[in-house]
Amino acid sequence: MATKSKGRTTDRRNREPEILAAAIEVFHRKGYAAASLQDVADIVGVLKGSLYHYISSKEELLARICVESHKQSSVIMQESLDAASNPLDQLRAFLHATAVWYLTNIERVSIYFNEGKWLTGDNIDRVRAQGREFHAFIRSLIDKARTEEQVRAEVDPRVAAQLIIGALNSIPTWYRPDGLYPPEEVAGIYTDMTLASLCNPAPPAKTD
Amino acid sequence: MATKSKGRTTDRRNREPEILAAAIEVFHRKGYAAASLQDVADIVGVLKGSLYHYISSKEELLARICVESHKQSSVIMQESLDAASNPLDQLRAFLHATAVWYLTNIERVSIYFNEGKWLTGDNIDRVRAQGREFHAFIRSLIDKARTEEQVRAEVDPRVAAQLIIGALNSIPTWYRPDGLYPPEEVAGIYTDMTLASLCNPAPPAKTD
Amino acid sequence: MATKSKGRTTDRRNREPEILAAAIEVFHRKGYAAASLQDVADIVGVLKGSLYHYISSKEELLARICVESHKQSSVIMQESLDAASNPLDQLRAFLHATAVWYLTNIERVSIYFNEGKWLTGDNIDRVRAQGREFHAFIRSLIDKARTEEQVRAEVDPRVAAQLIIGALNSIPTWYRPDGLYPPEEVAGIYTDMTLASLCNPAPPAKTD
Amino acid sequence: MATKSKGRTTDRRNREPEILAAAIEVFHRKGYAAASLQDVADIVGVLKGSLYHYISSKEELLARICVESHKQSSVIMQESLDAASNPLDQLRAFLHATAVWYLTNIERVSIYFNEGKWLTGDNIDRVRAQGREFHAFIRSLIDKARTEEQVRAEVDPRVAAQLIIGALNSIPTWYRPDGLYPPEEVAGIYTDMTLASLCNPAPPAKTD
DNA sequence: AATGAATGAGTATTCATTCAT
DNA sequence: GATGAATGAATACTCATTCAT
Structure with a gap:
């Protein structure tokens, strides 16, 4: 209630670091090949397709980490x-x-x-x-x-x-x-x- | 004719070692996750589905190598x-x-x-x-x-x-x-x- | 400062004709089905979502041209x-x-x-x-x-x-x-x- | 009944011509860009992925027709x-x-x-x-x-x-x-x- | 033993559209 | 007006696995 009346905390945060962190976790745990962007999206709490606001491809995500x-x-x-x-x-x-x-x-x-x-x-x-x-x-x-x-x-x-x-x-x-x-x-x-x-x-x- | 009546030597060999060798090559080159059984089958010269006469799953293949x-x-x-x-x-x-x-x-x-x-x-x-x-x-x-x-x-x-x-x-x-x-x-x-x-x-x- | 107080001329133009022209170019080059509103927005120099101030849908854009x-x-x-x-x-x-x-x-x-x-x-x-x-x-x-x-x-x-x-x-x-x-x-x-x-x-x- | 006892009429036919025909129909009706392989698969009565036994890509399908x-x-x-x-x-x-x-x-x-x-x-x-x-x-x-x-x-x-x-x-x-x-x-x-x-x-x- | 066709669940990616700010 | 983030549904394509023949 209180949270709502306040006026939408809707996560105005920039999701890029979150996505990178999630990708690091997933790529490390499952290996890049076996990791899926679905896993990353699930962690961030976002739809799979939404990741593409921040990345241009799965590979670019890996490249960025490297x-x-x-x-x-x-x-x-x-x-x-x-x-x-x-x-x-x-x-x-x-x-x-x-x-x-x-x-x-x-x-x-x-x-x-x-x-x-x-x-x-x-x-x-x-x-x-x-x-x-x-x-x-x-x-x-x-x-x-x-x-x-x-x-x-x-x-x-x-x-x-x-x-x-x-x-x-x-x-x-x-x-x-x-x-x-x-x-x-x-x-x-x-x-x-x-x-x-x-x-x-x-x-x-x-x-x- | 003659070849056929003879009782074809065609691949009377046991394919298991061949399959293992092919899997080793493929798993090493592409990594287990990214490797496909199609690649293995191609090397052996057999259809993908036929591999299942020798293995019960992709994972079992890896297990055997290990x-x-x-x-x-x-x-x-x-x-x-x-x-x-x-x-x-x-x-x-x-x-x-x-x-x-x-x-x-x-x-x-x-x-x-x-x-x-x-x-x-x-x-x-x-x-x-x-x-x-x-x-x-x-x-x-x-x-x-x-x-x-x-x-x-x-x-x-x-x-x-x-x-x-x-x-x-x-x-x-x-x-x-x-x-x-x-x-x-x-x-x-x-x-x-x-x-x-x-x-x-x-x-x-x-x-x- | 001065620029801001002046009431910036920036793009005070009506974007509608620009959007139509861009759409014409894109629809012609790629075909309507394969064309994306992103292409149109890129040409106009505006974000994809902003197009919806001028159009109500991709189809309406096509209809207007016709x-x-x-x-x-x-x-x-x-x-x-x-x-x-x-x-x-x-x-x-x-x-x-x-x-x-x-x-x-x-x-x-x-x-x-x-x-x-x-x-x-x-x-x-x-x-x-x-x-x-x-x-x-x-x-x-x-x-x-x-x-x-x-x-x-x-x-x-x-x-x-x-x-x-x-x-x-x-x-x-x-x-x-x-x-x-x-x-x-x-x-x-x-x-x-x-x-x-x-x-x-x-x-x-x-x-x- | 008779059909069943006979031993599975299970469509031993080669699906390639069917697929080509369906693709021709769909590509013509919706245009290549807007046509989906799902449409083709639906007509043939097969799963989308199964088409890839006969074709290697959507484009190859078009190329074949041409x-x-x-x-x-x-x-x-x-x-x-x-x-x-x-x-x-x-x-x-x-x-x-x-x-x-x-x-x-x-x-x-x-x-x-x-x-x-x-x-x-x-x-x-x-x-x-x-x-x-x-x-x-x-x-x-x-x-x-x-x-x-x-x-x-x-x-x-x-x-x-x-x-x-x-x-x-x-x-x-x-x-x-x-x-x-x-x-x-x-x-x-x-x-x-x-x-x-x-x-x-x-x-x-x-x-x- | 082997084939070849089919499945079904999955993958990365795209895109028109919406909406709070 | 414009932004930028998000959605949700779709798209082409892949692949381990199954199974009748």
């Missing part, structure tokens, strides 16, 4: 370079910051890394370019650190970078934000293990 | 235990063998690790149990190795196991079997980096 | 009767004037003749009545001319009228206003051919 | 050339045969001439090429007849051909196959008027 994530990723790259004066510590800063970002934005970042491949046309080109940029950034830091003998000469920067990214990308498949492992702690473990793997040799096999 | 992979995985676990007498070398053997297996069977193993989550009901329970078994195996070896002081005490076996598996699972997203990096070499890099990360501390940050 | 065209058509009929004192020359005048009008207003006239059939209810009745009027006008002139032996007795006025209108209506499907054939010339060709077909017998077949 | 019609049209061209030894009589034969064909297959031929423009890609190229072929055929006969002085020198073959085709195409908009005007008669009127228009001058205006 682009946003990439922006954040770029910021982290820059900040990491500023945070230290030697490549190994820059890498340390980058891995840690990225892991924390990942752990605190699991859904959207996971979509960026795992569902971006479903994009097509220009979108997929852009996402692939971003992926290469991400990979190249890590590889180049490893390379520089190796030149400065902070990283072992035997390390293959290309493969190492892939494995490091792989471990990072696995986070959304197993991490549960239930408080047992706070993001900072997991990020620390990840960063330490990664640096240890780059700077030390594997122990020899026991032959007793 | 089960097969898990069998192989179990064999590797057992062999690794037999291959060495101390936990760290058992882990080394396991990671190397698993990586080689992965690298030489990218499609099916990738489905096992990445598409299995789309299963439902009993199937998903089974696949999750297998995943836990896989994880528990690695974690327990780390644990034992830590008890024997082969692995640093600071290592968190649970998180470490997840990251180790994550790096492994990333392989199909970037590995190209084009000869530049033979499986043995990549598996070696992976194993060495992983062991190094478990047995050594990260270098301290430079403070100059 | 009515306007018919008015012009009525004028031409009257003028043709005044332009000559015998039916054949009245017909000549009518065909020529109609063709010129058609050739210089291809879009709107083409809609009148080719898209009017999609109207419903009262609208379709009106358009059909106009079509019958148009047809009856031509037929009656042919009839009179035949009575006066200006047109051959063998001519069937009903079918002849239909074919004459048909040739006329085809113009928008092939005429390009690029200057190669000026409207006057095409109208002349059309008129001459039509009159020749009414007043002369077909040549006999050669039997050599 | 291609079929064009084949018939080609046959008529060839037969007309064989039917007479001079261009005017060849034209006469062609116009008559085409008109009869049109009058006895109004729906499909009308779609060919009037809805083909909605095709896209290769289809529209093909249909346009066919249209040019049709036009070129008529124009070339007029040209030859003019060279042989069977047709007046003043006639513009290009524009004349367009008007002749235009009159033909108008047939489905007004012809009713109710027996009042048998196809042969209408075709005769059309052919005679057309030839008369090509071979004779228009009468001069009266100046009294």
Whole structure:
């Protein structure tokens, strides 16, 4: 009653963020291919067709999520370079910051890394370019650190970078934000293990 | 005439393996959700409806792929235990063998690790149990190795196991079997980096 | 500030003619059924919903175009009767004037003749009545001319009228206003051919 | 009863011709753009989606209708050339045969001439090429007849051909196959008027 | 075993129209 | 007058699954 007399609270809010949030949730839970705009619309509380006031296609929705994530990723790259004066510590800063970002934005970042491949046309080109940029950034830091003998000469920067990214990308498949492992702690473990793997040799096999 | 009276050799073969192979290819290329049984049928050279002589549903097809992979995985676990007498070398053997297996069977193993989550009901329970078994195996070896002081005490076996598996699972997203990096070499890099990360501390940050 | 106090000239124009012109362009280019009001609104530079201040429905828009065209058509009929004192020359005048009008207003006239059939209810009745009027006008002139032996007795006025209108209506499907054939010339060709077909017998077949 | 015991008459017929026939009816009645596959499916007595066993898209359905019609049209061209030894009589034969064909297959031929423009890609190229072929055929006969002085020198073959085709195409908009005007008669009127228009001058205006 | 036709529920997308602001 | 958001019904098309033959 009161609500009505007041004069229609009819949700004058802009629905765009709501839609993006709903899409992130759905794409993450069901995967982009299996997710339906109906699911998104249901969450927002709007008819399926009404979504098209805010988006031009399902793919554009995915593209938008990816682009946003990439922006954040770029910021982290820059900040990491500023945070230290030697490549190994820059890498340390980058891995840690990225892991924390990942752990605190699991859904959207996971979509960026795992569902971006479903994009097509220009979108997929852009996402692939971003992926290469991400990979190249890590590889180049490893390379520089190796030149400065902070990283072992035997390390293959290309493969190492892939494995490091792989471990990072696995986070959304197993991490549960239930408080047992706070993001900072997991990020620390990840960063330490990664640096240890780059700077030390594997122990020899026991032959007793 | 002659051909017909002879009792046509035409496809007297059992189509089941063909169908599984086709499904593996399609599920890997397009992802389970986006893959269609039509694609599978086209590859096998059979009508869509005919697939149902061999499978009971699309999901069962996925389940079968996962089960097969898990069998192989179990064999590797057992062999690794037999291959060495101390936990760290058992882990080394396991990671190397698993990586080689992965690298030489990218499609099916990738489905096992990445598409299995789309299963439902009993199937998903089974696949999750297998995943836990896989994880528990690695974690327990780390644990034992830590008890024997082969692995640093600071290592968190649970998180470490997840990251180790994550790096492994990333392989199909970037590995190209084009000869530049033979499986043995990549598996070696992976194993060495992983062991190094478990047995050594990260270098301290430079403070100059 | 100043601009606002002044009482902005912004679009103080009446948008109705603009909307009609836009609709004519769109209906002609895409066909009534395939045309969308969004297209019309885009051209006018207004939101789709705003069109409803000027029209009550998409169909009404079409109806208005047809009515306007018919008015012009009525004028031409009257003028043709005044332009000559015998039916054949009245017909000549009518065909020529109609063709010129058609050739210089291809879009709107083409809609009148080719898209009017999609109207419903009262609208379709009106358009059909106009079509019958148009047809009856031509037929009656042919009839009179035949009575006066200006047109051959063998001519069937009903079918002849239909074919004459048909040739006329085809113009928008092939005429390009690029200057190669000026409207006057095409109208002349059309008129001459039509009159020749009414007043002369077909040549006999050669039997050599 | 008998029918049932016999063992399911379940329409073992091939539905393709039925679907084509239904599509012809619907496309003609509502126009291609406004026609829906639901309409077609309803007529055939099948679910909408089931149509896709026979067609690959709505457009392909239209394309098929057009291609079929064009084949018939080609046959008529060839037969007309064989039917007479001079261009005017060849034209006469062609116009008559085409008109009869049109009058006895109004729906499909009308779609060919009037809805083909909605095709896209290769289809529209093909249909346009066919249209040019049709036009070129008529124009070339007029040209030859003019060279042989069977047709007046003043006639513009290009524009004349367009008007002749235009009159033909108008047939489905007004012809009713109710027996009042048998196809042969209408075709005769059309052919005679057309030839008369090509071979004779228009009468001069009266100046009294 | 295999076919081929059919189902039915689903998908993304479009669009004329309405209406509170 | 104009906006922008929303509706609701429709559209072409897809696909796992079924089943008589």
